[in-house]
Amino acid sequence: MERQFDEDLAVLKEALMRMATLVEESIALSVQALKERNEEFIQQVLEREGTINDLEVEIEQMALKLIALKQPMAGDLRMIVSAMKMSGELERMGDEAVNIAERAQVLLKVPLLKPLLDIPRMVTLAQNMVRDSVRSYIDQDASLAKNICERDDEVDDLYDQVFRELLTYTIADPTTIPRAMELVLISRHLERIADHATNISEDVIYQVEGRTIKHHFEEKYPPENKS
Amino acid sequence: MERQFDEDLAVLKEALMRMATLVEESIALSVQALKERNEEFIQQVLEREGTINDLEVEIEQMALKLIALKQPMAGDLRMIVSAMKMSGELERMGDEAVNIAERAQVLLKVPLLKPLLDIPRMVTLAQNMVRDSVRSYIDQDASLAKNICERDDEVDDLYDQVFRELLTYTIADPTTIPRAMELVLISRHLERIADHATNISEDVIYQVEGRTIKHHFEEKYPPENKS
Numbered sequence: 001m002e003r004q005f006d007e008d009l010a011v012l013k014e015a016l017m018r019m020a021t022l023v024e025e026s027i028a029l030s031v032q033a034l035k036e037r038n039e040e041f042i043q044q045v046l047e048r049e050g051t052i053n054d055l056e057v058e059i060e061q062m063a064l065k066l067i068a069l070k071q072p073m074a075g076d077l078r079m080i081v082s083a084m085k086m087s088g089e090l091e092r093m094g095d096e097a098v099n100i101a102e103r104a105q106v107l108l109k110v111p112l113l114k115p116l117l118d119i120p121r122m123v124t125l126a127q128n129m130v131r132d133s134v135r136s137y138i139d140q141d142a143s144l145a146k147n148i149c150e151r152d153d154e155v156d157d158l159y160d161q162v163f164r165e166l167l168t169y170t171i172a173d174p175t176t177i178p179r180a181m182e183l184v185l186i187s188r189h190l191e192r193i194a195d196h197a198t199n200i201s202e203d204v205i206y207q208v209e210g211r212t213i214k215h216h217f218e219e220k221y222p223p224e225n226k227s
Numbered sequence: 228m229e230r231q232f233d234e235d236l237a238v239l240k241e242a243l244m245r246m247a248t249l250v251e252e253s254i255a256l257s258v259q260a261l262k263e264r265n266e267e268f269i270q271q272v273l274e275r276e277g278t279i280n281d282l283e284v285e286i287e288q289m290a291l292k293l294i295a296l297k298q299p300m301a302g303d304l305r306m307i308v309s310a311m312k313m314s315g316e317l318e319r320m321g322d323e324a325v326n327i328a329e330r331a332q333v334l335l336k337v338p339l340l341k342p343l344l345d346i347p348r349m350v351t352l353a354q355n356m357v358r359d360s361v362r363s364y365i366d367q368d369a370s371l372a373k374n375i376c377e378r379d380d381e382v383d384d385l386y387d388q389v390f391r392e393l394l395t396y397t398i399a400d401p402t403t404i405p406r407a408m409e410l411v412l413i414s415r416h417l418e419r420i421a422d423h424a425t426n427i428s429e430d431v432i433y434q435v436e437g438r439t440i441k442h443h444f445e446e447k448y449p450p451e452n453k454s
Binding site: 064067068071073074077078081084085088092163164167170171174177181188199 | 291294295298300301304305308311312315319390391394397398401404408415426
């Protein structure tokens, strides 16, 4: 029975990793579409979304079945509940990638306002955060999870930077407003992806160290203490 | 046993409603601080945050205990898992209210850029969405939940409006940029609160009608199809 449970949990973890890989690819493709001005990548993001949505349903059903049939105790139960939460976060990241792809589609019809520099940086950071957040869950690694929470501040800073830089463009030339706005919104979607990865990491910290630490951590590193 | 379970579930629901009320109050107080230029309200938001955080832990522990001891089947199990997800969403809304309060604190030191019109409108919408999302869970009311998802578009539109209006201020006078930016970020926090209420509602739709509907619904009403 115990061994069967471990095997079931391994299947669940494997599905989560597959989901994370698809999300990572979607994020990269959505911005690549814009960077390389290639509409084909947008289609690839939309295709991945269907599979990501299916995986969320699959993971939730596996998890509920595991709880109902195996009646796991404390730690194992918490681990399965976290898997469900995590699949929800990953699914929302997939949605954000679709939002980016949709904005990219609009921007492909007009000349690019400026070369993309900070946005690709945000993509790399977000991708790594997604991968590591799932990794921190699989390994129950609270210190990796804390490191992800810190990286969230870098993403927030890049968002502010993109915002301010594009503002200067619009001040110099108000006709750039629509294009600048799309780019600001793309970086906002990336920032939200990082937020979802942070949510996963906070849950891992809770699993490993207990909730009190989570809130203390938030107090020590408030999500937005700039300005 | 069955009756005991219903009683335990009622306690869980009651805690969720208490949490929702505190969140609603925090949202209102955070913007009231800015509108009435009264720092006392900020303190009241911070006080509520502690209680909201405690309630999340309490609800999660109640839920895990209920699953472990009562081993509920299908529908009941799903209901309890949703309660946990919901308390997570409510806790994040509480964090967003704190973010607003922190930005209000910065803005209280300088003259207000313009009278607040759309932001209080966003507050009213967000508050009602929070209340109704928890209500839709308690009553398992999918049509109310769908209505909340639609209202999310109104909040998104108001955010875009605030963004564009403040942009015109900064174009006319770049020295207004820091103040305009804070106001944009406040409306972004409000928009996120509405997103969390939408997440709760989508989960209710799933509970009542099955996941497939949820994704269809999202396709019919994509979160951001403007631009």
